[in-house]
Amino acid sequence: MSYIDEVLQEVVQQNPNQPEFHQAVKEVLESLRPVVEKDENTYRQAAILERLTMPDRIISFRVAWMDDNGKVQLNNGYRVQYNNALGPYKGGLRFHPSVNLSVMKFLGFEQIFKNSLTGQPIGGAKGGSDFDPKGKSDREVMAFCQSYMTELSKHIGADRDVPAGDIGVGAREIGYLFGQYKRLSGVYEGVITGKGLSYGGSLVRKEATGYGLVYLTEEMLRSNGMDIAGKTVAVSGSGNVAIYAIEKAWQLGAKPITCSDSSGWIYDPEGIDVELLKQVKEVNRARLTAYAEARPSAQYRPGRGVWSVKCDIALPCATQNELKLTDAQALVGHGCIAVAEGANMPTTMEATTYLQQSGVLFCPGKAANAGGVATSVLEMGQNSQRTSWTFEKVDRKLHDIMVNIFHQAEEAAREYGVPGDYVAGANIAGFKRVAEAMLAQGIY
Secondary structure, eight states: OOHHHHHHHHHHHHSTTOHHHHHHHHHHHHHTHHHHGGGHHHHHHTTHHHHHHSOSEEEEEEEEEEOTTSOEEEEEEEEEEEEOSSSSEEEEEEESTTOOHHHHHHHHHHHHHHHHHTTSSOEEEEEEESOOOTTOOHHHHHHHHHHHHHHHGGGOBTTTEEEEEOTTOOHHHHHHHHHHHHHHHOOOOOOSSSOOGGGTOOTTTTTHHHHHHHHHHHHHHHHTTOOSTTOEEEEOOOSHHHHHHHHHHHHTTOEEOEEEOSSEEEEOTTOOOHHHHHIIIIISOOOTHHHHHHOTTOEEEESSOGGGSOOSEEEOOSOTTOBOHHHHHHHHHTTOOEEEOSSSSOBOHHHHHHHHHTTOEEEOHHHHTTHHHHHHHHHHHHHHHTOOOOHHHHHHHHHHHHHHHHHHHHHHHHHTTOTTOHHHHHHHHHHHHHHHHHHHTOOO
Protein backbone atom coordinates (compact mmCIF):
# COMPACT_ATOMS: atom_id res chain seq x y z
CA MET A 1 0.00 0.00 0.00
CA SER A 2 1.35 3.45 -0.89
CA TYR A 3 2.14 6.03 1.78
CA ILE A 4 -0.82 8.20 0.71
CA ASP A 5 -3.26 5.27 0.84
CA GLU A 6 -1.99 4.34 4.32
CA VAL A 7 -2.56 7.87 5.61
CA LEU A 8 -6.01 8.14 4.01
CA GLN A 9 -7.01 4.89 5.71
CA GLU A 10 -5.66 6.10 9.06
CA VAL A 11 -7.51 9.42 8.80
CA VAL A 12 -10.86 7.68 8.28
CA GLN A 13 -10.22 5.15 11.07
CA GLN A 14 -8.99 7.71 13.59
CA ASN A 15 -11.63 10.35 12.81
CA PRO A 16 -14.94 8.49 12.50
CA ASN A 17 -18.15 10.28 11.51
CA GLN A 18 -16.35 13.33 10.11
CA PRO A 19 -17.35 13.32 6.41
CA GLU A 20 -16.36 16.90 5.61
CA PHE A 21 -12.90 16.33 7.06
CA HIS A 22 -12.49 13.04 5.18
CA GLN A 23 -13.52 14.74 1.93
CA ALA A 24 -11.02 17.57 2.33
CA VAL A 25 -8.12 15.25 3.18
CA LYS A 26 -8.88 12.86 0.33
CA GLU A 27 -9.13 15.66 -2.23
CA VAL A 28 -5.75 17.08 -1.20
CA LEU A 29 -3.82 13.85 -0.72
CA GLU A 30 -5.02 12.26 -3.96
CA SER A 31 -3.68 15.22 -5.92
CA LEU A 32 -0.33 15.07 -4.09
CA ARG A 33 0.53 11.59 -5.40
CA PRO A 34 3.03 12.75 -8.06
CA VAL A 35 4.88 14.88 -5.48
CA VAL A 36 4.92 12.38 -2.63
CA GLU A 37 5.73 9.35 -4.79
CA LYS A 38 8.74 11.23 -6.18
CA ASP A 39 10.33 11.30 -2.69
CA GLU A 40 8.17 8.96 -0.62
CA ASN A 41 10.91 7.81 1.76
CA THR A 42 11.69 11.35 2.91
CA TYR A 43 8.05 12.22 3.56
CA ARG A 44 7.30 8.86 5.20
CA GLN A 45 10.37 8.98 7.46
CA ALA A 46 9.37 12.44 8.73
CA ALA A 47 5.66 11.48 8.94
CA ILE A 48 4.83 14.64 6.99
CA LEU A 49 1.38 13.52 5.87
CA GLU A 50 0.39 12.26 9.32
CA ARG A 51 1.51 15.54 10.87
CA LEU A 52 -0.31 17.55 8.21
CA THR A 53 -3.59 15.72 8.71
CA MET A 54 -3.46 15.80 12.53
CA PRO A 55 -4.02 19.25 14.10
CA ASP A 56 -1.43 20.65 16.48
CA ARG A 57 -4.27 21.03 18.97
CA ILE A 58 -8.06 21.09 19.16
CA ILE A 59 -9.59 23.44 21.71
CA SER A 60 -13.22 22.64 22.53
CA PHE A 61 -15.20 24.49 25.15
CA ARG A 62 -18.64 25.37 26.48
CA VAL A 63 -20.02 28.86 25.79
CA ALA A 64 -22.65 29.95 28.31
CA TRP A 65 -24.53 33.21 27.79
CA MET A 66 -27.80 34.83 28.86
CA ASP A 67 -30.59 35.68 26.40
CA ASP A 68 -32.94 38.67 26.59
CA ASN A 69 -35.43 36.66 28.63
CA GLY A 70 -32.89 36.02 31.36
CA LYS A 71 -32.44 32.37 30.39
CA VAL A 72 -28.97 30.86 30.19
CA GLN A 73 -28.13 29.36 26.78
CA LEU A 74 -25.29 26.98 25.93
CA ASN A 75 -23.29 26.51 22.73
CA ASN A 76 -20.22 24.58 21.65
CA GLY A 77 -17.07 26.59 20.97
CA TYR A 78 -14.02 25.46 18.98
CA ARG A 79 -10.59 26.53 17.83
CA VAL A 80 -8.54 24.09 15.74
CA GLN A 81 -4.91 25.21 15.55
CA TYR A 82 -3.76 23.07 12.67
CA ASN A 83 -0.23 23.90 11.54
CA ASN A 84 2.14 26.78 12.27
CA ALA A 85 5.16 25.75 10.19
CA LEU A 86 4.96 28.99 8.19
CA GLY A 87 3.90 31.43 10.91
CA PRO A 88 1.24 32.19 13.54
CA TYR A 89 -2.04 30.32 13.18
CA LYS A 90 -4.48 32.24 10.97
CA GLY A 91 -8.06 31.45 10.06
CA GLY A 92 -11.58 32.67 10.55
CA LEU A 93 -14.30 32.12 13.13
CA ARG A 94 -17.64 30.73 11.93
CA PHE A 95 -20.87 31.13 13.92
CA HIS A 96 -23.49 28.88 12.32
CA PRO A 97 -25.71 25.97 13.43
CA SER A 98 -23.86 23.62 11.04
CA VAL A 99 -20.56 24.03 12.91
CA ASN A 100 -19.16 20.83 14.39
CA LEU A 101 -15.71 19.31 14.82
CA SER A 102 -15.68 17.78 11.32
CA VAL A 103 -16.42 21.16 9.73
CA MET A 104 -13.82 22.91 11.89
CA LYS A 105 -11.14 20.35 10.98
CA PHE A 106 -11.90 20.44 7.27
CA LEU A 107 -11.73 24.24 7.26
CA GLY A 108 -8.53 24.31 9.29
CA PHE A 109 -6.89 21.72 7.05
CA GLU A 110 -7.84 23.67 3.91
CA GLN A 111 -6.51 26.85 5.53
CA ILE A 112 -2.98 25.44 5.73
CA PHE A 113 -2.68 25.27 1.95
CA LYS A 114 -4.63 28.45 1.28
CA ASN A 115 -2.37 30.44 3.58
CA SER A 116 0.71 28.85 2.08
CA LEU A 117 -0.36 29.90 -1.41
CA THR A 118 -0.52 33.57 -0.41
CA GLY A 119 3.25 33.50 0.11
CA GLN A 120 2.80 35.19 3.48
CA PRO A 121 4.15 33.97 6.85
CA ILE A 122 0.99 32.43 8.33
CA GLY A 123 -0.09 28.99 9.47
CA GLY A 124 -3.53 27.39 9.27
CA ALA A 125 -6.36 27.36 11.83
CA LYS A 126 -10.14 27.66 12.11
CA GLY A 127 -12.65 28.20 14.87
CA GLY A 128 -16.25 28.96 15.64
CA SER A 129 -19.44 27.84 17.29
CA ASP A 130 -22.85 26.38 16.53
CA PHE A 131 -24.34 29.67 17.77
CA ASP A 132 -26.63 31.34 15.21
CA PRO A 133 -26.49 35.18 15.22
CA LYS A 134 -29.60 35.35 13.02
CA GLY A 135 -32.65 36.48 14.94
CA LYS A 136 -30.62 37.51 17.97
CA SER A 137 -30.58 41.03 19.41
CA ASP A 138 -27.35 43.01 19.48
CA ARG A 139 -27.20 42.49 23.25
CA GLU A 140 -27.52 38.71 22.86
CA VAL A 141 -24.82 38.64 20.20
CA MET A 142 -22.56 40.71 22.46
CA ALA A 143 -23.22 38.39 25.42
CA PHE A 144 -22.32 35.35 23.33
CA CYS A 145 -19.19 36.94 21.81
CA GLN A 146 -17.91 38.04 25.22
CA SER A 147 -18.39 34.56 26.66
CA TYR A 148 -16.77 32.91 23.62
CA MET A 149 -13.75 35.24 23.76
CA THR A 150 -13.34 34.75 27.50
CA GLU A 151 -12.21 31.19 26.74
CA LEU A 152 -10.60 31.79 23.34
CA SER A 153 -8.41 34.63 24.67
CA LYS A 154 -6.28 32.07 26.55
CA HIS A 155 -5.12 30.57 23.27
CA ILE A 156 -4.57 33.48 20.84
CA GLY A 157 -2.24 36.44 20.37
CA ALA A 158 -0.70 38.61 17.65
CA ASP A 159 2.28 36.25 17.28
CA ARG A 160 0.46 33.07 18.25
CA ASP A 161 -2.98 32.81 16.62
CA VAL A 162 -4.87 35.58 14.83
CA PRO A 163 -8.56 34.79 14.11
CA ALA A 164 -10.76 36.66 11.64
CA GLY A 165 -14.39 36.56 10.54
CA ASP A 166 -16.23 33.96 8.50
CA ILE A 167 -19.89 32.99 8.07
CA GLY A 168 -21.94 34.63 10.84
CA VAL A 169 -19.00 36.71 12.07
CA GLY A 170 -19.11 40.19 10.54
CA ALA A 171 -18.20 43.68 11.69
CA ARG A 172 -20.55 43.59 14.70
CA GLU A 173 -19.21 40.29 16.01
CA ILE A 174 -15.56 41.20 15.37
CA GLY A 175 -16.03 44.41 17.37
CA TYR A 176 -17.50 42.60 20.37
CA LEU A 177 -14.82 39.89 20.22
CA PHE A 178 -11.97 42.40 20.01
CA GLY A 179 -13.39 44.53 22.81
CA GLN A 180 -13.57 41.53 25.13
CA TYR A 181 -10.03 40.40 24.26
CA LYS A 182 -8.69 43.88 25.05
CA ARG A 183 -10.67 43.94 28.27
CA LEU A 184 -9.27 40.59 29.42
CA SER A 185 -5.68 40.98 28.26
CA GLY A 186 -5.15 44.68 28.87
CA VAL A 187 -3.26 44.73 25.57
CA TYR A 188 -4.18 46.60 22.38
CA GLU A 189 -2.74 44.40 19.64
CA GLY A 190 -3.69 43.11 16.22
CA VAL A 191 -5.04 39.85 17.55
CA ILE A 192 -8.12 39.80 15.31
CA THR A 193 -8.43 40.91 11.69
CA GLY A 194 -11.47 42.28 9.95
CA LYS A 195 -11.65 45.05 12.53
CA GLY A 196 -13.49 48.33 11.95
CA LEU A 197 -11.51 51.14 10.31
CA SER A 198 -11.79 53.25 13.46
CA TYR A 199 -9.85 50.73 15.57
CA GLY A 200 -7.12 49.16 13.45
CA GLY A 201 -8.91 47.62 10.51
CA SER A 202 -7.69 47.71 6.92
CA LEU A 203 -9.33 49.19 3.88
CA VAL A 204 -10.40 46.51 1.36
CA ARG A 205 -10.69 43.79 4.05
CA LYS A 206 -14.46 43.62 3.71
CA GLU A 207 -14.23 43.43 -0.07
CA ALA A 208 -11.11 41.27 -0.21
CA THR A 209 -12.42 37.73 -0.65
CA GLY A 210 -14.96 38.70 -3.31
CA TYR A 211 -12.59 41.03 -5.14
CA GLY A 212 -9.78 38.47 -4.97
CA LEU A 213 -12.04 35.75 -6.33
CA VAL A 214 -12.82 37.81 -9.41
CA TYR A 215 -9.20 38.93 -9.87
CA LEU A 216 -8.12 35.29 -9.96
CA THR A 217 -11.00 34.34 -12.27
CA GLU A 218 -10.00 37.15 -14.63
CA GLU A 219 -6.40 35.89 -14.69
CA MET A 220 -7.49 32.27 -15.22
CA LEU A 221 -9.57 33.32 -18.23
CA ARG A 222 -6.80 35.53 -19.60
CA SER A 223 -4.27 32.71 -19.29
CA ASN A 224 -6.62 30.58 -21.40
CA GLY A 225 -7.12 33.22 -24.10
CA MET A 226 -10.41 34.66 -22.83
CA ASP A 227 -11.67 37.90 -21.28
CA ILE A 228 -14.03 38.33 -18.34
CA ALA A 229 -15.62 41.42 -19.93
CA GLY A 230 -19.00 40.68 -21.47
CA LYS A 231 -19.47 37.39 -19.61
CA THR A 232 -22.56 36.55 -17.55
CA VAL A 233 -21.85 35.39 -14.00
CA ALA A 234 -23.95 33.23 -11.68
CA VAL A 235 -23.15 33.79 -8.01
CA SER A 236 -24.46 31.93 -4.97
CA GLY A 237 -24.62 33.45 -1.51
CA SER A 238 -25.32 37.02 -0.44
CA GLY A 239 -22.73 37.61 2.28
CA ASN A 240 -19.50 39.57 1.98
CA VAL A 241 -17.90 37.22 -0.56
CA ALA A 242 -20.89 37.17 -2.90
CA ILE A 243 -21.67 40.89 -2.63
CA TYR A 244 -18.16 42.02 -3.44
CA ALA A 245 -17.61 39.39 -6.11
CA ILE A 246 -20.73 40.82 -7.77
CA GLU A 247 -19.41 44.35 -7.37
CA LYS A 248 -16.00 43.54 -8.85
CA ALA A 249 -17.54 41.52 -11.70
CA TRP A 250 -19.51 44.63 -12.71
CA GLN A 251 -16.34 46.76 -12.47
CA LEU A 252 -14.48 44.41 -14.83
CA GLY A 253 -17.24 44.43 -17.42
CA ALA A 254 -19.06 41.21 -16.56
CA LYS A 255 -22.76 40.92 -15.69
CA PRO A 256 -23.69 39.07 -12.46
CA ILE A 257 -27.26 37.77 -12.67
CA THR A 258 -27.89 35.67 -9.53
CA CYS A 259 -27.39 35.54 -5.77
CA SER A 260 -28.92 33.42 -3.00
CA ASP A 261 -29.48 32.99 0.71
CA SER A 262 -30.59 30.09 2.90
CA SER A 263 -34.23 30.47 1.92
CA GLY A 264 -34.05 31.02 -1.84
CA TRP A 265 -32.39 32.78 -4.75
CA ILE A 266 -32.67 35.72 -7.13
CA TYR A 267 -32.42 35.76 -10.91
CA ASP A 268 -32.10 39.29 -12.26
CA PRO A 269 -31.64 39.30 -16.06
CA GLU A 270 -30.73 43.01 -15.95
CA GLY A 271 -27.92 42.22 -13.54
CA ILE A 272 -27.82 42.29 -9.74
CA ASP A 273 -28.20 45.80 -8.28
CA VAL A 274 -25.24 45.87 -5.88
CA GLU A 275 -26.37 48.87 -3.86
CA LEU A 276 -29.82 47.38 -3.32
CA LEU A 277 -28.28 44.05 -2.33
CA LYS A 278 -26.03 45.82 0.20
CA GLN A 279 -29.04 47.64 1.65
CA VAL A 280 -31.03 44.43 1.99
CA LYS A 281 -28.24 42.28 3.42
CA GLU A 282 -25.75 44.58 5.16
CA VAL A 283 -28.08 47.26 6.50
CA ASN A 284 -31.50 45.65 6.90
CA ARG A 285 -30.24 42.07 7.44
CA ALA A 286 -33.31 40.95 5.48
CA ARG A 287 -34.12 38.02 3.19
CA LEU A 288 -33.75 38.22 -0.56
CA THR A 289 -37.51 38.48 -0.91
CA ALA A 290 -37.00 42.13 0.04
CA TYR A 291 -34.64 42.54 -2.94
CA ALA A 292 -37.24 41.10 -5.32
CA GLU A 293 -39.96 43.35 -3.89
CA ALA A 294 -37.83 46.43 -4.58
CA ARG A 295 -36.52 45.38 -8.02
CA PRO A 296 -39.12 44.82 -10.79
CA SER A 297 -36.68 42.92 -13.03
CA ALA A 298 -35.79 40.38 -10.32
CA GLN A 299 -37.37 36.96 -9.93
CA TYR A 300 -37.30 35.34 -6.48
CA ARG A 301 -37.43 31.56 -6.27
CA PRO A 302 -37.50 29.57 -3.02
CA GLY A 303 -35.09 26.72 -2.34
CA ARG A 304 -32.12 25.70 -4.48
CA GLY A 305 -31.65 26.36 -8.18
CA VAL A 306 -29.09 29.12 -8.67
CA TRP A 307 -27.02 26.89 -11.00
CA SER A 308 -29.95 26.23 -13.33
CA VAL A 309 -29.51 29.65 -14.98
CA LYS A 310 -27.49 29.92 -18.20
CA CYS A 311 -24.16 31.62 -17.47
CA ASP A 312 -20.57 31.81 -18.67
CA ILE A 313 -18.96 31.82 -15.21
CA ALA A 314 -20.14 30.27 -11.92
CA LEU A 315 -18.89 31.57 -8.57
CA PRO A 316 -20.17 29.45 -5.64
CA CYS A 317 -19.84 31.73 -2.60
CA ALA A 318 -22.25 30.24 -0.04
CA THR A 319 -21.18 27.09 1.82
CA GLN A 320 -19.57 23.65 1.51
CA ASN A 321 -20.93 21.08 -0.95
CA GLU A 322 -23.59 23.40 -2.40
CA LEU A 323 -22.70 22.70 -6.05
CA LYS A 324 -23.57 19.07 -6.68
CA LEU A 325 -23.14 16.77 -9.69
CA THR A 326 -26.59 17.61 -11.11
CA ASP A 327 -25.72 21.32 -10.82
CA ALA A 328 -22.42 20.75 -12.62
CA GLN A 329 -24.26 18.92 -15.38
CA ALA A 330 -26.69 21.83 -15.73
CA LEU A 331 -23.81 24.32 -15.94
CA VAL A 332 -22.01 22.31 -18.60
CA GLY A 333 -25.24 21.87 -20.52
CA HIS A 334 -25.69 25.64 -20.61
CA GLY A 335 -22.15 26.27 -21.85
CA CYS A 336 -20.45 27.45 -18.64
CA ILE A 337 -16.72 27.95 -19.28
CA ALA A 338 -15.33 28.57 -15.77
CA VAL A 339 -16.05 27.85 -12.12
CA ALA A 340 -14.09 29.43 -9.27
CA GLU A 341 -14.88 28.74 -5.63
CA GLY A 342 -15.58 31.72 -3.41
CA ALA A 343 -16.59 29.53 -0.46
CA ASN A 344 -14.62 26.73 1.16
CA MET A 345 -15.12 23.43 -0.70
CA PRO A 346 -18.54 24.43 -2.12
CA THR A 347 -18.28 21.88 -4.96
CA THR A 348 -18.62 18.16 -4.27
CA MET A 349 -15.81 15.89 -5.45
CA GLU A 350 -18.11 14.32 -8.07
CA ALA A 351 -19.09 17.72 -9.42
CA THR A 352 -15.47 18.90 -9.50
CA THR A 353 -14.39 15.84 -11.46
CA TYR A 354 -17.27 16.22 -13.91
CA LEU A 355 -16.52 19.90 -14.52
CA GLN A 356 -12.83 19.21 -15.13
CA GLN A 357 -13.54 16.28 -17.44
CA SER A 358 -16.00 18.47 -19.36
CA GLY A 359 -13.30 21.05 -20.07
CA VAL A 360 -14.59 23.71 -17.67
CA LEU A 361 -11.84 25.83 -16.12
CA PHE A 362 -12.03 25.10 -12.39
CA CYS A 363 -10.16 26.78 -9.53
CA PRO A 364 -10.57 25.53 -5.93
CA GLY A 365 -11.35 27.72 -2.94
CA LYS A 366 -7.94 27.35 -1.35
CA ALA A 367 -6.62 29.41 -4.26
CA ALA A 368 -9.64 31.39 -5.45
CA ASN A 369 -10.88 32.66 -2.08
CA ALA A 370 -7.49 33.35 -0.50
CA GLY A 371 -7.94 37.11 -0.91
CA GLY A 372 -9.59 37.46 2.49
CA VAL A 373 -6.78 35.92 4.49
CA ALA A 374 -4.17 37.64 2.30
CA THR A 375 -5.65 41.04 3.15
CA SER A 376 -5.94 40.02 6.81
CA VAL A 377 -2.17 39.63 6.81
CA LEU A 378 -1.88 43.08 5.25
CA GLU A 379 -4.00 44.31 8.17
CA MET A 380 -1.63 42.57 10.60
CA GLY A 381 1.29 44.34 8.95
CA GLN A 382 -0.38 47.73 9.24
CA ASN A 383 -1.16 47.05 12.93
CA SER A 384 2.47 46.14 13.61
CA GLN A 385 3.69 49.29 11.89
CA ARG A 386 1.04 51.49 13.58
CA THR A 387 0.00 52.80 10.20
CA SER A 388 -2.75 52.50 7.59
CA TRP A 389 -2.58 52.20 3.82
CA THR A 390 -4.81 53.66 1.15
CA PHE A 391 -7.58 51.64 -0.50
CA GLU A 392 -5.64 51.71 -3.78
CA LYS A 393 -2.44 50.39 -2.19
CA VAL A 394 -4.16 47.47 -0.45
CA ASP A 395 -6.25 46.68 -3.53
CA ARG A 396 -3.15 46.64 -5.73
CA LYS A 397 -1.36 44.27 -3.34
CA LEU A 398 -4.44 42.04 -3.25
CA HIS A 399 -4.60 41.92 -7.05
CA ASP A 400 -0.93 41.00 -7.31
CA ILE A 401 -1.26 38.25 -4.67
CA MET A 402 -4.23 36.66 -6.46
CA VAL A 403 -2.51 36.75 -9.84
CA ASN A 404 0.54 35.13 -8.26
CA ILE A 405 -1.59 32.43 -6.60
CA PHE A 406 -3.11 31.47 -9.94
CA HIS A 407 0.26 31.20 -11.63
CA GLN A 408 1.65 29.09 -8.76
CA ALA A 409 -1.20 26.63 -9.31
CA GLU A 410 -0.80 26.77 -13.08
CA GLU A 411 2.96 26.17 -12.97
CA ALA A 412 2.78 23.37 -10.38
CA ALA A 413 0.12 21.57 -12.44
CA ARG A 414 2.28 21.82 -15.53
CA GLU A 415 5.44 20.71 -13.69
CA TYR A 416 3.79 17.56 -12.34
CA GLY A 417 2.18 16.48 -15.60
CA VAL A 418 -1.42 17.66 -15.10
CA PRO A 419 -1.55 20.95 -17.05
CA GLY A 420 -4.78 22.85 -16.54
CA ASP A 421 -5.67 20.97 -13.35
CA TYR A 422 -5.69 23.92 -10.96
CA VAL A 423 -6.99 21.79 -8.08
CA ALA A 424 -3.89 19.61 -8.18
CA GLY A 425 -1.69 22.62 -8.89
CA ALA A 426 -2.97 24.59 -5.88
CA ASN A 427 -2.61 21.60 -3.57
CA ILE A 428 0.89 20.81 -4.80
CA ALA A 429 2.15 24.40 -4.62
CA GLY A 430 0.69 24.89 -1.14
CA PHE A 431 1.99 21.55 0.12
CA LYS A 432 5.56 21.98 -1.09
CA ARG A 433 6.08 25.22 0.84
CA VAL A 434 4.62 23.82 4.08
CA ALA A 435 6.43 20.47 3.78
CA GLU A 436 9.76 22.18 3.18
CA ALA A 437 9.28 24.29 6.34
CA MET A 438 8.27 21.24 8.39
CA LEU A 439 11.30 19.25 7.24
CA ALA A 440 13.60 22.17 8.04
CA GLN A 441 12.22 22.59 11.57
CA GLY A 442 12.61 18.99 12.70
CA ILE A 443 10.22 16.98 14.86
CA TYR A 444 7.72 19.05 16.81
